[in-house]
Amino acid sequence: MEKKQLSELFKKYHEGTCTEEEKALLEAWYLQHNEQGNEILSYQKVQAVKNRVFRELPGNHNSFLRIGIRLAAAAAIIGVIFTVGIHYYAQRTKITTNPLVNDRPPGGNKAILKLANGKQIDLTDASKGTLLSQNGTQVVKSSPGQVDYQVASAAVPDQSLNTITTPKGGQWKIKLPDGTNVWLNAATSLTFPASFDLLKDRRVTLDGEAYFEVAKDKAHPFIVNSRGQQVEVLGTHFNINSYADEPATRTTLAEGSVRISAAGSNKFNLLRPGQQATLTGDHIAISEADLKENLAWVNGQFWFNDESIQSIMRKLSRWYDIDVQYQGELSKDGLNGRISRYKNISQVLKALEATQTIHLKMEGRRVTVMR
Numbered sequence: 001m002e003k004k005q006l007s008e009l010f011k012k013y014h015e016g017t018c019t020e021e022e023k024a025l026l027e028a029w030y031l032q033h034n035e036q037g038n039e040i041l042s043y044q045k046v047q048a049v050k051n052r053v054f055r056e057l058p059g060n061h062n063s064f065l066r067i068g069i070r071l072a073a074a075a076a077i078i079g080v081i082f083t084v085g086i087h088y089y090a091q092r093t094k095i096t097t098n099p100l101v102n103d104r105p106p107g108g109n110k111a112i113l114k115l116a117n118g119k120q121i122d123l124t125d126a127s128k129g130t131l132l133s134q135n136g137t138q139v140v141k142s143s144p145g146q147v148d149y150q151v152a153s154a155a156v157p158d159q160s161l162n163t164i165t166t167p168k169g170g171q172w173k174i175k176l177p178d179g180t181n182v183w184l185n186a187a188t189s190l191t192f193p194a195s196f197d198l199l200k201d202r203r204v205t206l207d208g209e210a211y212f213e214v215a216k217d218k219a220h221p222f223i224v225n226s227r228g229q230q231v232e233v234l235g236t237h238f239n240i241n242s243y244a245d246e247p248a249t250r251t252t253l254a255e256g257s258v259r260i261s262a263a264g265s266n267k268f269n270l271l272r273p274g275q276q277a278t279l280t281g282d283h284i285a286i287s288e289a290d291l292k293e294n295l296a297w298v299n300g301q302f303w304f305n306d307e308s309i310q311s312i313m314r315k316l317s318r319w320y321d322i323d324v325q326y327q328g329e330l331s332k333d334g335l336n337g338r339i340s341r342y343k344n345i346s347q348v349l350k351a352l353e354a355t356q357t358i359h360l361k362m363e364g365r366r367v368t369v370m371r
Contacts, residue, residue: 102364104345107186107319109145110170116160116194123147123164123172134158134194137177148175149194157197165189166208168321178202179215180222183298186318187243196220209241211298214256225263229279232259238271239294245314249279252294260284300341302348306334309358313369320345322362327370331357 012018111123113131121131123141131139131147135158138150147164164184166172172184178196188208196202202217206226214222216235224231226242227249236256242249251260253275259268262282269284271277276289296303304312312335313324319341335355339348349360349367361368 102362104320104322104365106342106344107169107171107321109172111147111164111166111172111184113139113147114163114165116162124170134160136197137194142175145171146173146175149177151177151195151197157195159193159195159197159199161191162194163189163191168318176202176204176215178217178220178222181213183211185209185297206240206242208243209239209297211237211239211295213237227279228263228282229277229284230261230263232261232268233257239298241294243314243318247280250294251277251279252289252291254291254295296338297341302339302341304335304337306336308332308334309352309369312352313367316345316348316367321365323366325366325368327368330369330371333357 009018109124113121113123115121115132115134121139123131126141128141128143131141133139133152136152137158138152140148140150142148164172164174166184166186166188168187170186174182174184174190176182176192176196177194180202182190184190185208188206188210190204190206190210192204193199200220202220202222204222204224206224212222212224212233214233214235214237218234222233222235224233224240226240227244229242229249229251231238231240231251233256236258237254238256238258239252239254240249241251251258251271253271253273255273257273258271260271260277260279261268262279262284265282269277269286271286274289274291276287276294278285278287290305293303293305302312302315309330310326316322317324322345333355335352335357337351339351345367346362349362352358353360359370361370
C-alpha cells in the first residue's frame with residue numbers, strides 16, 4: 001500500500017465510504033496517536049487489534065512489527081507504517097525524542113578496484129568505457145555501479161589477483177571473467193583472478209556480504225572462501241553474509257545447490273533452495289530461510305525479522321557509515337518490518353523510535369541508542 005493509497009483511505013473515511021476493514025485500519029491509526037501509553041494491555045487485546053488490521057491488508061500479512069505486549073492497543077499499526085513507507089509517517093507524526101542534530105543520506109554506488117601491482121582505480125568517479133586491459137582481459141565500466149571483466153583473448157590468460165572493495169555506505173556489481181554476476185553490499189571486498197582460463201576451478205575470496213549468480217561450468221567448480229567456510233557450486237544463485245562483526249556466517253541458497261564446509265574440514269553439507277547454512281565456530285546448522293528477507297538488500301530494502309536492535313544497528317552502521325554506541329540495558333524484543341535502503345537515516349531512526357522500545361540521539365556520525 002503506497003502513500004497515495006493511504007491518502008485515499010483518509011478521504012474515503014471522511015466521505016463515509018470506507019469498508020469495515022478500512023475503518024479498522026484508520027481507527028487503529030487514530031488510537032495509536034491518542035493513546036497515553038500508560039495502560040498495560042493483555043496479549044489477547046494486542047493480538048485482536050493486530051489481526052483485525054492486518055487480516056484484510058493486501059500484501060502485508062507478514063509485516064507486523066512485533067514490539068512486545070506493553071504497548072498501546074494499536075501498536076500493530078506501526079508495522080503498516082514501517083512497510084507502507086517511512087516518508088509518509090515521518091511527515092505526519094511528531095515523535096518526542098532526543099533531536100537528530102544531523103541527517104545522513106543513504107549509501108550509493110562506491111567502490112575501488114585494486115590490481116596485483118598495487119594500482120588502485122576509483123570506480124565511483126571513473127567514466128564509462130574501458131578502464132584498462134590486462135593481457136587478454138579488459139575491465140569495462142558498463143554503467144554507474146557496475147564493472148565487467150571481458151575476456152578478449154585467451155592467448156595469455158592473466159591469473160593475477162584483483163580485489164574490488166566497497167566502503168561503508170557503498171555497493172557495487174561486478175561481472176567476473178567467467179560471466180558470474182556478483183552484487184557487493186557495503187563494507188565488502190572480493191578477491192578474484194583477472195582470468196579463470198587454465199585454472200582447474202574458479203576460486204574467489206569474500207569478506208563481507210555478496211549475492212552471487214554463478215555462470216554454469218560443470219568442468220570448473222566455482223568456490224567462495226569466506227570467514228571460516230568454503231562454498232562450492234557449479235552454477236547457482238546464493239547469498240553469503242560473512243561480516244567479521246556478525247556472530248555467524250550465513251549462506252542462503254536461492255537456486256540450484258551448493259556444497260558447504262567449515263574451513264579445514266572434509267565434511268560437506270548440501271544446501272537446497274530456500275535453505276540457509278549458519279556457521280558458528282566450526283559447526284554448520286542448516287535451516288529453512290526466508291529468501292525475501294535475506295535477499296532484501298539486493299532489492300534495495302532493509303527487511304527485519306524478529307531482529308534485535310543491535311543487529312539492526314549493525315546494518316545501518318554499514319550502509320549509512322555511522323558509529324553506534326549504547327547506553328543502559330536495552331529491550332530484548334525483536335522487531336519486524338521493511339524499510340527502503342534509500343531513505344535518509346533520520347527517517348529510519350524515527351520509525352525505530354516509534355516502536356517505543358528505544359530512544360535515539362544522533363550527533364554527527366555518532367548514534368546513541370538508549371532505553
